[in-house]
Amino acid sequence: MTGFKTTLIVCKQCGRRIMVRTADAERGSITCSHVGCGAINNLQTSFHFDENIVRGLPGFGQLTYLDDPEITYPLRFGSNVIGIADSCTVQVTRFVHNGRCFISRRHCTLSVTFDKWTGQLRYQLQDGAVDSITQTIQYSLNGTLLGGALLKKTEMIDVGDGEIITLGGTDRFRLMHYSIAPAMLETYKVELDFNPDRTQ
Template sequence: MTGFKTTLITCHQCARRIMVRAADAERGSIVCSHLGCGAINTLQTTFQYDERLVQGLPGFGKLVCQRDPTQVYPLQFGDNVIGTANTCTVQVERFMHGGQCFVSRRHCTLTVTFDPWAGQLRYLLQDGVADPQQPDTRQYSLNGTQLNQVSIRKTELIDVADQALITLGGADQFRLIHFSIPQPMLDSYRIELAFNPDRTQ
């Protein structure tokens, strides 16, 4: 184990500190050397994924219009402002229903983040957008946003599952397609973390 640094863990039986060396880590266990103990502590390593891997991804998911599946809207990492305005990250068509469009100019925000523990992209939906002049306030849509046909409250920030339906203004539906990070790529960005006293058995 190149680059391994010795570390201390707490014995699960006697609660005294034990030094873990590279040989112990490779073996996956360590015997407590304190007089009268001798407990075998199984070492459980933990890991996460380096967020820098998102810089090499070819995409971050997409929204597919349910009315016309040929209309596909790619997403970017970070905030995706969805609406009809040409300043939106995701500018959708002005779909008309009885002469009216129910999608606001800046309707909702779909934020793409990276979960370093799960090694997956997360998709968080919120009605409205942050006011650029006052970042602590939001400008909400006129006709609301629904997730799988359930209205989301103005203050909610909701995780959106793969293949979920996002409805804008109660009329226009878009299916969210997640981008799945390939396992070989994840493996190359895996970071082993130090042993934690709470992660021994």
């Protein structure tokens, strides 16, 4: 462990500060030296994944229309505005039911980001989309549901792999995540120096 500096941590048992030296960090634990304590404090070396991994990915997941699984919509990294307008990142078909379309022009936003701690893509859904002129969120007319539950207007919620997003209460889409292979992740692992805030 190169470049390690001595630092203080709080003992998990007695609550008093103890100094961590290079040898302690390399060993992965330190015994509290305060009289009457002697607790062993485990130290974590941590890592994260380099977000540059997303540059080489062949895709970022997709939405599949449940009434016709042949209809799929690929997602991009970043903000995906979903709706029937030409300006949408994901322009869906104007599905008509009894003469009406229940999907708004800019219905909802599905954001795809990279979680550097898990090494996987994260998908977050919110109703409506930011208006490019006013920079305020314009909500959908008929609402957005996740797994049958209506999203609140200001809510942004994580969407799991295979979960169902319903636009306007009628048109249902299954979200399929893109999963990054463990072998690829290993090549983007970044070891961090010992972090005193990440003790076990």
